[in-house]
Amino acid sequence: MMELHRKDAAVVYAYVIDMRRYLDEGEFVTAASGTVTPVSDPEMAIRRMEYDADGIALWLTGGQDELRYTVEIIARTNMRRTWRLRFAIITHGDAAPAEIIDITVEQIADAVGAGVGPILALAPASLTFPATAVGETSAARTVDVLNVGSDTVSLRSIAPSGAFSFKSNAQGRVAPGESFTLTVRFTPTRTGTVYGSIVIDGNTSVTLPLSGRGT
Structure with a gap:
């Protein structure tokens, strides 16, 4: 099973997902994305996600006491296999650590990827910008957005929030196996x-978490 641990204060839940028991020798994660439901609660969100040869780490913030949230992660590997990881958490505010329940891990597509629909993954899975003076603009960083599913992604909108801006070479449709790039500041x-x-919204959607520090 996955190893998930609450590592920080009540307002920040940090989890480490050990992928080594699922992946073949020489296989590692190359792209990932995550969602939290219910989306009607904007206070609970993935603020950061990272991956390496051993697994995936993610940080969540917010949430209402005694409410159940479902976290779903899509992970793509260098062997072109796609995995879905899903678990639920129930937050308890400052009183106790969040409960972790209903953990599932499944491979949803091999290199062919037939029958899984359009799925987007991100490489890297989030961006954290270095300290930047108020009113100044950071150096640009890039993220590749990949269609790791079996159907074409039809894009409707790409919308930033917070103190972040972007440029994109997206063309409106992303065929299976293809990608586009976001350049973020x-x-x-x-x-x-x-x-x-x-x-990024369309016939499927994905959210790129962003963070930085103003000085």
Whole structure:
């Protein structure tokens, strides 16, 4: 089973997912994306996600007490296999760590990827910008957005939030196995940690978590 641990204060839930028991020798994650439901609660969100040869780490913030949230992660590997990881958490505010329940891990597509529909994954899975002076703009960082599913992705919108801007070479449709690039910059308007995201929406959707620190 997965190894998930609450590692921080009540407002930040950090989890480490050990993928070594599922992947073949020499196989590792090359792209990932994550969602949290219910989406009607904007306070619970994935703020950061990273992956390496051993697994996936993610940080969530917010949430209402005694409410169940479902976290779903899509992971693509160098062997072109796609995995879906899903677990639920129930938050308890400051009183106790969040409960972790209903953990499932399944391979949903091999290299052919037939029958899984359109699925987007991100490489890297989030961006964290270095300290940047208020009113200044950071150096650009890029993210590849990959269609790891079996059907073409039809894009409707790409929308940023927070103190972040982007440019994209997206053409409106992304065939299976193809990708496009987001070029993202951070322009803080206040000091301290700033969170934001870029939501890519269409016949499927994915959210790129963004963070940075204004100085």
